[in-house]
Amino acid sequence: MTVRVPFRAVPLDLEDVQYDYGPDSSPRPGVPAGETIELRLDDSTVFPGTSRKVWIHVPAAYDPAEPAGLTVFQDGWWYLDPEGDVRGGIVLDNLVHHGEIPVTIGVFVDPGVFEDRDDPDERKNRNAEYDAADDRYATFLLTEVIPEVRRRYTVSDDPDRWGIAGGSCGGNCSFTVAWHLPDRFRRVLCFLSSFAQMPDGNPYPALLAGTPRKPLRIFLQAGHRDSGWDEPEHNWLAENLRVAAALAETGYDFRLVLGDGGHSPNHAGVLLPDALRWLWRTAR
Template sequence: MRTIIMTAMLLALGSGTTSVAAVRIADAEVQTSLTHGRVEGPFELHSKVYPGTARRYWVYVPAGYDPSKPPNLLLFQDGQRAVNPEGSLKLPAVLDTLIEQKAIPQTLGVFVTPGNVSVRYPDTLGMQNPDHRPEEYDALSDAYARMTLDELLPAVARRWRFSADPKRRAIGGTSSGAIAAWTVAWRHPDAFGNVISFIGSYTSIGLKLGPDGTPLAYGGDTYPGLIRKSAIRPLRVFLQDGRNDLDNEHGNWFLANQQMLKALEWANAHADAEKHAGPRYDINHAWTEGTHSDADGGSILPDVLRWIWRDQQPGR
């Protein structure tokens, strides 16, 4: 039985920041559901935004799905791992359990892989990363968001309806999948109002230098500065990272995630001090002892989803 114990509950009035209260989540919690949704797929998507790439996606359709009552939407990156019943995330089982408990509303899940440069998505990849992942996930451009909003979600919507309300839509991922999720929501808060970020790669993976050392493209380590100097987006954000995460030529992952949290907190505090009207970031975080692994995020995932949709009526 895996247990994660986190910090005591804090509510920082005016900052919009909370930390999770002494949460103990056992793997067994997501194995007790009696009512099962179905996982459809994999489907293959050939992108015009990323020509020459192929990607796969799966769709979790909750039990009792009613197209006349469009459900919430959860879009998760690295879909091959998100749907893996032997993996750390086990998202279909988590959704089964939480929906049956009426802990979260009816939710359609979409789990998408990065692209692979090939005519067809290789059957042999298994849980491995497709070869176009860094170009898509770690770039700060709008390309991945355009693929998501203009290609992937319309393909899903041809068969299944889901809410158009950004407050009822969440996008998430782990590692580079987390920064990809953040970039989509940061650029398009009108499409996604909630972000789940586990072991996020807010580091310099995407940094590209010219022959003279001039940056040609920036990496995710730029985000804390962008957050501090940009208008606040109406986003609810959950950050998780472990103190034993990576430290390499791209950066220090745990420090990078702490910088993200500090930037979001500062943006709220500054807006309050200046008496600015408008939204504030709704922030929650969990610092664990883990490494660069999905394990800790997977262990707290049920409570993260409860927190994301805590103000919605169960079963809506």
């Protein structure tokens, strides 16, 4: 079936671009707001010494008798904030209420901080957690975060109903989690991923080329003027395009959306409703 797309002029200035939000990024009439609870996690085993907050957002349609799916969002409050750029809880409420995605619990996880350190930079553990290519963060989610969700709510065991999402460092983090745990997280959402700043370089083009295809469905967003877009090294745009090319060459079920503007979450927030619809569509 042919899809007709309304005409929209392409902006001539690629730098300072702001996208307008669609109706699913604001509370809609007749859609009940879900419940959000806040947790604090201290004394991590995987990341010793860190503390963090986690928010669990449960759409009103959740029924304890019916296991729900879940999607874990990195940079938790930034992605949940109803007045922010992404508004993840509002989007989940709207899509679930209208039957456009299955009932899905959103788990919004802040990066860890070291509360006992005075230096603001030393307090943050975000880059250590998100940019690493190993399985530590995946293990942290599976052994320390998800059990807290399952203690309170009924969650499906079907990996096709588990998603992982994030932007910037959280985007490559989400890719890494799914790469290590494809038997758990199979719906992957990566906005403006910082593959370019992974400590030993972007491993995924080579890994994708040399590894049998994993059962993942992946939505990528990149920006024409993302960080270092015209540089020979540390080029965020180029590294996202390299990952997209490797996904295409190896036959993955993936979608790449290119936008204008720089390293801003605005376009990610605008895309989130359609990205979730696409990730949970029934046909390939």
